[in-house]
Amino acid sequence: MPEIITHHKTWREIVRVHCVRHVYEDKTEVNLCGLDMVVREDERVAILGSNGSGKTTLLYHLVGLLRPLEGDVHVFGIEPHRAFAKIRERVGVVLQNVDAQIIGPTVYDDIAFSPRSYGFSESQVGKMVKEMLAELHIEHLQDRVPHYLSGGEKKKVALAGALVFYPQLLVLDEPFTGLDPQSRDELMDILNHFNQEHHLALVVATHDVDLVPRVADRAYVLSQHGIVAEGAPAEIFAQKELLRDARIDAPILAQLLNRLDARAGEELPLDVDGAAQWIRKHKSSL
């Protein structure tokens, strides 16, 4: 696929969300003010928040499904709700409900859906689909009918459909929910692979804090007061008050280390190896 961007990190901004407010049909209001949300090229950004905090609302604004009543949203320089068609090939989306997202009668047809709708020739479509099937290791599923697939397999099919144009931004809504640990790991590997090898920026909305360090460079925290914090995962998880207010638990390792008397505000390791090292280092004072 064409390399549009140069290889080094350019820090160019591709997403900016500024103080958005949205009111639903049933009059519930979602407040996304506070910090601006910014995503840059090749970045991996997590959106953390408990259920009901507005993560999905925020994501829907990014992809033009919702129009902000107040505030602005810009993706690749344009306002998504106005002209999503202009940036469609650059933005891939994986919704929470994969069943709704899979359109084609077979896996092959589903991955081919966007290219065919865009009018590519059947041979070009074939190339694009086969490439995706190989990248995601699902060649063996190509003729299968989607509703007989497992949750993890369906997720991969939806992902393939979203990545078929090798977009620069991928937006995922709670992608790890309901997956068994192996499927989850596979999914994370694929996302990180695309991020590193194919210049894919990620925006992942999740409430699963343990996964955040593995799939994000930066995280935003959402609470009922809006976007309340931003930073590297280690910074975020050290702020106990903030997390409590946003109704999020710190990752289990962070909790353990906090219990073992880690100093307030200290950046804590978020993976098992790092935690083991920390414990060995502080062994005498425990």
Place this chain on the structure above:
Amino acid sequence: MSHLHLPDGIIPIFWLALGFAATALMLALALRNAREADSARRLPRLGIVAALMLIGMMAEIAIIGYHINLSVLGGILLGPWLGFIAAFLVNIILALFGHGGITVIGLNSLIIGSETILGWAIFRALKKKLNPRASAAATVVITLTLSTTLMVGIIALTQTQPALAFAGPEAGAPLITFELVAAAEEHPITQIDLARFAQLVYFFGAIGWVIEAAFTALVVGFFARARPELLAGDPRARLNKENHFGTRAD
């Protein structure tokens, strides 16, 4: 009983063709009138309601494992045009596994389609005077009575065949007269006693209509409590135009 599908092999070809022509005409009208600015919006609704009509037929209730006919409900939710298309889709799928003939898809679609259209229209009218449940029950009874009558009417028609007679050039008389005469060929359909058939159909039908009415009323009552805007009558006005995806997503 309210979902009696005509099988293959009993109706003369002339009427089969006419059935297809009439359905094609209705579909053309439906496609034109069901047009929306956002074409991606009507497809999922269409598929879902048609799917639900199929599921309804799989759900067994009451003594004889009776299957529910949700076409009236489908009409209420989709409106007359998409409702007719849904009826057609359901008929194709049913015909594909033998629940109703392929050659009579045209005629069967007119019957089921009439249920969606009439269901929509009558519910809309009654809703102004009665509460949702009562409206639904009454709508079902009236609609199914009418669609059954339509079916009997179709059967009656198929017992005849068209005859074109060429008249001589007499003064004042039309050159070609068209009339329906009793069918000359031996078709199974012509061998039934129409009166008897109608009696049976109405009798068993009536029992079915009561069950259907009660069931539909219950479902409509459920909607009236849970999502009243569904019954508002204009399927297109359901959502705020500016925010298409206005359901509470979080």
Place this chain on the structure above:
Amino acid sequence: MELAQIDQWAVGGASAWHRASTLAKITGTALVLAAIISANDWRALAAIYAAMLFVLAFARLPVFKIALIAAYPALFALLFALSAKGGIGIVVLILARGCTAALAMLLLITTTPYVEIFAALGRVLPALIADGLFATYRAFFILLETFARLVTGVRLRGGYSRWSWKGFTQMAEVIGVTFLHALDLAEHAHAALHLRGYAGKIPASGKWRRVNAQDIFPLALGVGAVVVTLLVR
């Protein structure tokens, strides 16, 4: 839940009949149907019916189960039997024609995935209707799962009986909840179509047209049926 079962038979089968092209099978079925509706001797119909039973066995499908599904037209025939003035002969003919036609369709649908048939129909139907078939098919399986889960839930809570008024109201509620779930699904499906660039038609592949050696079987059945009908009158 016949649709679900039938779908599995079609998608999971690997017999020669399954492998024949969809185009050939549709053509063959059309010929068989033409033969059926013009047959006027029940013996011709019986011969065609028997041939199809044989094919089902050959395709390693459950013959009795499928024949049972094909017996649905018997209901209508019963109605006719009760109001017929032509005697038993006409009832037999109605029965024979209806059930044989149903079996022909079942033979097609248990050896050919619905999606391929829809792809074929998509050539002659308007876009919304062709897409509607796919959308209905997918929605059916997704909602069936919801529906089955709800029914199980009701059964587990005890007291579900289709013979009681309670069962009746419970089923209405199950259908109602399934409907609401369906509408949410529709909402998300709409979003997905919008996001992925729906251009007014769900494109399907041309696999259904690819002819192969096994096509000879369904075509032979079709031609045979026509011949039998012409000879046995």
